[in-house]
Amino acid sequence: MTRITVMVDGVSYVDDVEPRTLLVHYLRDKLGKTGTVVGCDTSNCGACTVHLDGRSVKSCSVFAVQVDGSEITTIEGLARDGQLHPMQQAFHDNHALQCGYCTPGMIMQAIDLLGDNPDPDEQTVREGLEGNLCRCTGYQNIVRAVLDAAEKMKPAVRAQQQPSTVVGGGI
Amino acid sequence: MIPSAFDYVAPTTVDEAIQALSQAGDDAKILAGGQSLVPVLRLRLAAPTMLVDLNKISELRGVRDDGNVIVVGAMTTHHDVINDPLIREHAALLALATQTIGDPQIRHRGTLGGALVHADPAGDLLAPAVALDAEMVIVGPGGRRTVPASEFFVDLFTTAVQPDEVLIEIRIPKKTGWGAHYEKFQRVAQAWSIVAVAAAVRTEGGSIAEARVALTNMAATPVHATGVEQALVGQPATAETIRAAAEHAAEGTSPMSDGNADPDYREHLARVLTQRAVASAAGLAA
Numbered sequence: 001m002t003r004i005t006v007m008v009d010g011v012s013y014v015d016d017v018e019p020r021t022l023l024v025h026y027l028r029d030k031l032g033k034t035g036t037v038v039g040c041d042t043s044n045c046g047a048c049t050v051h052l053d054g055r056s057v058k059s060c061s062v063f064a065v066q067v068d069g070s071e072i073t074t075i076e077g078l079a080r081d082g083q084l085h086p087m088q089q090a091f092h093d094n095h096a097l098q099c100g101y102c103t104p105g106m107i108m109q110a111i112d113l114l115g116d117n118p119d120p121d122e123q124t125v126r127e128g129l130e131g132n133l134c135r136c137t138g139y140q141n142i143v144r145a146v147l148d149a150a151e152k153m154k155p156a157v158r159a160q161q162q163p164s165t166v167v168g169g170g171i
Numbered sequence: 172m173i174p175s176a177f178d179y180v181a182p183t184t185v186d187e188a189i190q191a192l193s194q195a196g197d198d199a200k201i202l203a204g205g206q207s208l209v210p211v212l213r214l215r216l217a218a219p220t221m222l223v224d225l226n227k228i229s230e231l232r233g234v235r236d237d238g239n240v241i242v243v244g245a246m247t248t249h250h251d252v253i254n255d256p257l258i259r260e261h262a263a264l265l266a267l268a269t270q271t272i273g274d275p276q277i278r279h280r281g282t283l284g285g286a287l288v289h290a291d292p293a294g295d296l297l298a299p300a301v302a303l304d305a306e307m308v309i310v311g312p313g314g315r316r317t318v319p320a321s322e323f324f325v326d327l328f329t330t331a332v333q334p335d336e337v338l339i340e341i342r343i344p345k346k347t348g349w350g351a352h353y354e355k356f357q358r359v360a361q362a363w364s365i366v367a368v369a370a371a372v373r374t375e376g377g378s379i380a381e382a383r384v385a386l387t388n389m390a391a392t393p394v395h396a397t398g399v400e401q402a403l404v405g406q407p408a409t410a411e412t413i414r415a416a417a418e419h420a421a422e423g424t425s426p427m428s429d430g431n432a433d434p435d436y437r438e439h440l441a442r443v444l445t446q447r448a449v450a451s452a453a454g455l456a457a
Contacts, residue, residue, distance in 0.1 A: 002179060019179035019222065022213070041172060043210045044361055046276060055250070055279040061209045062280065065179055066226060109276065130360045131274025 004068040008033065009077025017064045023057075024048040026064035027074060035076040035104050039133070046132035049105035050074045056112035058131070075104035078111075087111050090149035091142070098136035106132050110146045120150060174212035181224040185231070185310055185339055188223055192335045193312055195221040201337065202226070203246060203285030206277045231284070231339060234258060243341045245284025249273070252283055262343045264351035264371045268299040271355050271367075284338045287323070290330045290392075292427075293363035297324060297393040298385035299353065302369045305343045311336035324392035346383075349373045352451035354444045355387075358431065364388050365431045366440040368396075368420070370448035372403070379403045379412075379453065389424040389441055398422040399445055408453040417446035 001016040008031060017026060027033040027050070036059060039047030048059040051073040078085035084092065087107050097103045106129065113120065113128035120128065125146045126139070134142060178195075182188040192199050200219035202208055203226075211217050225231060231246035234255045241257050243265075252258055252269045259266050265283075272278060272286070272295050286296045287307070300307075300320040307318045309332055318331045325331060332338050355367040367387035373380045382403040384396040398419030406412040426437035450456070 018176065020174045020176055020212075022173070022209075025173070041213065043206070043277070046274070049276055052279075056276045057280050058276045060213070061206055061277075063179070063205075063209070066181075066205075066224060112275065128275060131276045 002065050002068075004065060006064075006067050006069070007071040009072070009074055015064075019063060019065045021064045022060055023050070023052075023062040023064050023067060023072075024059035027059060027072070030064075033074050033076050036074045037101060037104055039101060039105070044131075044133060045102070045105070046109060047102050047105040049108040049132065051108060051112065054115075056109050073108075075107060078107070085111070086153050087114075087146070087149045090145040090152065094141050094145035094148055096138065096141040096145035098134075098138045102132060102134045102136075106134070106142055110142075110149065113146065114150055114153060118150060118154065120147070122147065172213050172215060174209075175215060175218040177212075177219055178221040179224065180221065181227045183227050183229075185228060185337055188225060188228065188337055189310065189312060189335060191221075191223045192337070195223070197334050199223055199334070201288070203288070204248065204281035205285075206273065206281040207285070207289050207291070225337070237342070240342045240344055243283055243343065245287075245338045245340055246282050247284075249278035249281045249283070249286075250275075253278065261345035261347050262303055263349070264299045264303060264346070264353060264369055265296070265343065267351055268295045268353040268367075268369060271295055271353060274361060283341060287341065288330055288332050288338050290324055290328050291363070292327055292391055292393075293365075293388045295353070295355065295364060295367060295387060298367065298369040298387040300341070301393045301395050302371055302383040302385040303343050303346065304383070305341050307331070307338055308340045308342060309336050310339050317342070320393075321395060327391045346371055346373070349381075350452040350454055352448045354448035354451070356440055356444055366426075366437050366444060368441065368444040368448040370445070370452040372408075372449060372452040374408050374453055377407055379406055379408050382449070384420075384445060384449065386420065386424065386441055386445075389421070389426045389437060391425075391427075394424050396420055396422070396445065399449070403449065408455065410450060410455055413449045413453065413455070414446050417442050417449065420445035 037047045039045035050059045198220040202222045202224040231244045249269045305320045307323045349371045351371045369385045371383045382400045384399045386394040402416035420441040421438035426434040
């Protein structure tokens with residue numbers, strides 16, 4: 001067992017982990033953060049996407065022992081005081097989920113995408129989500145939601161809302 | 172699935188890493204970005220007794236200018252390679268090929284050095300390394316040595332790097348002002364290349380002054396398409412010349428047969444993709 005200290009969704013944790021424990025299993029089984037889901041066994045699906053020190057990663061492809069001293073944001077750390085993150089709200093508004101299984105990963109990757117490019121066109125959104133699979137094939141509304149969120153998260157628009165409530169993706 | 176148990180060390184210097192590798196013996200494995208290794212461990216296709224994680228060795232990250240050469244630290248991530256101004260200016264081919272790897276999440280973790288030492292014949296960075304005449308700097312208990320890309324790739328998943336050695340940096344001679352293109356043929360967005368072609372071309376007054384072409388997945392190791400290069404150099408940069416030169420693309424290759432393609436089809440792809448890659452690199456519409 002190896003001791004790690006890690007900040008997850010704003011809370012600091014100190015835990016002993018086996019080196020072979022995947023980050024996603026640490027988050028789910030040890031911390032109870034089951035919002036981050038496992039969708040495949042091949043690293044293709046992106047459902048387990050979280051932010052590691054501000055960048056999106058697939059938490060099935062990182063060992064928990066590797067995140068010692070790092071900061072993780074999961075889907076559970078986005079909302080503030082009962083208010084959804086603008087990306088979560090946009091997924092809700094645009095009916096961007098059917099079964100909902102890919103949604104946590106889609107939202108985490110979409111926030112990262114807007115961190116790189118706050119004003120993407122449709123093609124950029126589609127390419128930015130290439131590592132996230134939706135088995136319901138509900139991509140139309142997912143893309144629509146990301147474009148909607150981009151519009152609402154633009155600095156000018158955001159200033160009128162509550163800028164302090166927005167986290168993640170280098171915004 | 173959960174990987175087999177292993178011991179884990181995360182050294183902070185290259186010397187410590189080499190020491191850890193020497194002590195652990197042949198069953199140790201280096202963990203770089205982990206985007207190939209972790210899935211392999213999870214499927215239990217490999218079960219090393221120890222992982223030596225290079226992620227805490229900060230000296231292995233970053234890109235620097237060294238006169239006629241740019242030096243890329245082996246642990247520089249794909250994301251950082253794509254966005255690095257030195258690489259974009261002097262080794263555009265590498266940035267273009269790196270852009271086609273995996274997906275954004277994988278490019279945030281995966282590293283140039285990891286991809287090269289993994290040496291998957293369908294990996295997209297091997298052919299650009301050959302086309303750009305990259306040199307690999309390797310450190311081990313015996314000291315430091317430099318191996319040209321043309322000798323670095325030994326076989327399927329096998330390079331010149333020995334079990335107690337670490338690839339620390341990749342030295343790439345500047346190809347400033349060259350046109351470049353990486354043309355990749357794949358089944359779906361995330362799939363491996365069935366065949367791909369890396370091309371870099373320097374044109375002068377409408378003629379091809381210099382050309383570098385290498386092929387992905389046309390043999391166990393990347394293939395340097397010298398026949399194509401010879402047919403290009405000194406010729407006018409026209410669609411006809413390029414099409415004729417691309418006919419040489421399958422020479423000296425030994426493509427494998429798998430569920431995606433048989434050797435004949437791969438040879439056909441090599442010619443077609445070479446024509447497209449060189450035309451794009453030379454600034455012509457493919």
